[in-house]
Amino acid sequence: RRLFGTVRARGRRIFITVDDRRTLYTVSAVFRDVPRDRTLRPDLLAAFPQAMKDVMPAFHIWESSSGQIWLRFRSAADANALAAGLPDFVRRRASMPPQLQPGWYKLALMPLLDAHFRDLHLYGGDDDGNSTDRRVVDALQIVGVLALVAAAINYVNLATARAGLRAREVALRKVLGATRPHLLAQFLAESILLLIPCAVLGLALAEIALPFVDGLGGWSVRIDYLWLIPRLVAIVLVVGIAAGLYPALVLSGYRPA
Known part of the structure; x- marks a missing residue:
């Protein structure tokens, strides 16, 4: 309503600027307001174009913690196998500053049911108003x-x-x-x-x-x-x-x- 003056926005176009990069998007769907008791409550969902991924620091710097990665597994065994390989992945991939000790960066899997109450501690407290204690x-x-x-x-x-x-x-x-x-x-x-x-x-x-x-x-x-x-x-x-x-x-x- 604010951008187009109507809720019938499918097919309309809008420019979105992220890190000074202006990208033209086409609205493909409008979803209902997400209830407050949901872990994720997005206002807008948009795919990052490949060109933006290549230059945005969040995709290349290990110090960045803005963002979440969601994974779906066929079985618990698949999840355990990936979790077992995460420490070695960090050792091979993470470019740590000299002042940091080995093991400073860690990756771990969190079950979806636990994420609702862990976001308060993982994503900067209650600053976004969505965290649940x-x-x-x-x-x-x-x-x-x-x-x-x-x-x-x-x-x-x-x-x-x-x-x-x-x-x-x-x-x-x-x-x-x-x-x-x-x-x-x-x-x-x-x-x-x-x-x-x-x-x-x-x-x-x-x-x-x-x-x-x-x-x-x-x-x-x-x-x-x-x-x-x-x-x-x-x-x-x-x-x-x-x-x-x-x-x-x-x-x-x-x-x-």
Whole structure:
């Protein structure tokens, strides 16, 4: 829109200047805005002509760190074979200044999934606004775990305090022949069933709060339900048993006499 006044820019021409070299390009495609949670968020993609590659320092000087090389391998064995040859490649190719010790330059492969959180350290911090710090994600995760632990402790306290109100129920169940394992199973099942609507409510609140969280952090976070639902079921079972075990032991151990 800024360059041509329209989004229908295919076939239009534009001059791009890099290192004082002016090159004429033809627009071949226009892509949608890239979401903020992507590792690469380019505004414009253009191929370097061979003439530009021959004279640009970034392609010939080892001190240059501007740029990334992306590789695709058929198998992990191919990736390992290339990684094993990188040290020898540097020894043969790198023209190091005399003041630098051997081994100063190093090349290594990084899995694509790791690149999203490593860019903060590899490409000059957060100057470009796209770098992602893993510690931020870990901090949010720790806050969530602590909140869950606090809620479980609170539930244990409330359930234990209410144990006295169910003394008559336990006494009547035992008089009618209920055993302690039966009562334990009942109270643990109650604990798990109580957590199910709580989990659904928590999920709904997370969906409602997500736009506000995105606005505060400048993110584009979305809930992946295929990933979340099995883990949410596991959390309900684990927390339900862990939080309901002590109150269940107290209630099932009540002696009617």
